[in-house]
Amino acid sequence: MKRLAVWKFTSCDGCQLSLLDLEDDLLLLTESLEFAYFLEASSAARPGPYDISLVEGSITTPADVERILEVRRQSRFLVVIGACATSGGIQALRNFVDVKEFIACVYARPDYIKTLAKSSPISAYVPVDFELQGCPIDKSQLLEVIASFLLDKKPALSNESVCGECKRRGLVCVWVAEGRPCLGPVTHAGCGALCPGYSRGCYGCFGPKENANVPSLGRKFREHGESPRDIQRLLRTFHAAAPAFSGRPHEPSRS
Numbered sequence: 001m002k003r004l005a006v007w008k009f010t011s012c013d014g015c016q017l018s019l020l021d022l023e024d025d026l027l028l029l030t031e032s033l034e035f036a037y038f039l040e041a042s043s044a045a046r047p048g049p050y051d052i053s054l055v056e057g058s059i060t061t062p063a064d065v066e067r068i069l070e071v072r073r074q075s076r077f078l079v080v081i082g083a084c085a086t087s088g089g090i091q092a093l094r095n096f097v098d099v100k101e102f103i104a105c106v107y108a109r110p111d112y113i114k115t116l117a118k119s120s121p122i123s124a125y126v127p128v129d130f131e132l133q134g135c136p137i138d139k140s141q142l143l144e145v146i147a148s149f150l151l152d153k154k155p156a157l158s159n160e161s162v163c164g165e166c167k168r169r170g171l172v173c174v175w176v177a178e179g180r181p182c183l184g185p186v187t188h189a190g191c192g193a194l195c196p197g198y199s200r201g202c203y204g205c206f207g208p209k210e211n212a213n214v215p216s217l218g219r220k221f222r223e224h225g226e227s228p229r230d231i232q233r234l235l236r237t238f239h240a241a242a243p244a245f246s247g248r249p250h251e252p253s254r255s
């Protein structure tokens with residue numbers, strides 16, 4: 001029986017809920033996996049080492065840095081789940097401003113707050129074995145990742161863009177037909193083209209696909225009359241700090 005741990009860093013718990021949402025499949029998994037540490041589901045926390053750790057959330061405090069190093073030490077495989085863990089999440093919007101100024105605006109005693117200047121993905125601090133994108137992640141993709149770990153094989157996940165899913169569903173392209181800007185061409189598949197199915201453009205919650213050509217899409221948006229500010233706002237949501245969307249490499253926060 002292999003041992004699994006689920007860890008939360010700075011996040012909303014939505015990706016852990018996707019794991020709980022597996023329901024009957026989750027029960028089947030318990031035949032081959034011991035859920036040794038999963039505080040979202042049980043307060044019975046058993047000590048490591050663990051065969052696989054699922055990590056949700058980004059690194060935003062000095063304490064997070066210490067804890068992720070310890071999680072890595074205790075884990076044979078480390079899989080990060082969700083936008084927060086893979087690119088810094090919504091909270092990485094702080095990376096574009098002076099976080100000290102924000103803290104001074106919000107807290108009466110800012111000197112009590114210990115936080116880093118940036119929200120960073122887990123991979124900025126420790127090696128990771130697999131990244132599963134999405135805000136939240138797709139539970140079927142998560143099941144494929146866990147089952148692949150149990151079967152000792154590579155997860156069979158599509159690396160196409162949302163456009164591929166859109167076409168297979170036979171949806172009318174909201175960008176071409178209605179002129180709504182859509183990040184589908186540069187966004188990782190996984191949602192089944194949810195937003196175009198409701199006549200909405202994709203705003204990239206599954207994050208950049210491999211080799212996403214964002215500058216090219218940006219030029220097309222400009223030709224269609226979108227302003228640079230609107231394009232920037234479209235990219236700065238769930239995966240604001242992903243290098244493909246921000247144009248900046250991930251670097252660990254120094255302060």
Ligand code: SF4
Binds near residue numbers: 011056057083090137
């Ligand atoms: S990726 Fe989204 S759903 Fe998952 S923990 Fe972060 S904010 Fe929540």
Ligand code: SF4
Binds near residue numbers: 201
């Ligand atoms: S609606 Fe968006 S995701 Fe669908 S084909 Fe058009 S650009 Fe691609």
Ligand code: SF4
Binds near residue numbers: 162194204206
């Ligand atoms: S924003 Fe894009 S990736 Fe997210 S659910 Fe909508 S279509 Fe899918």
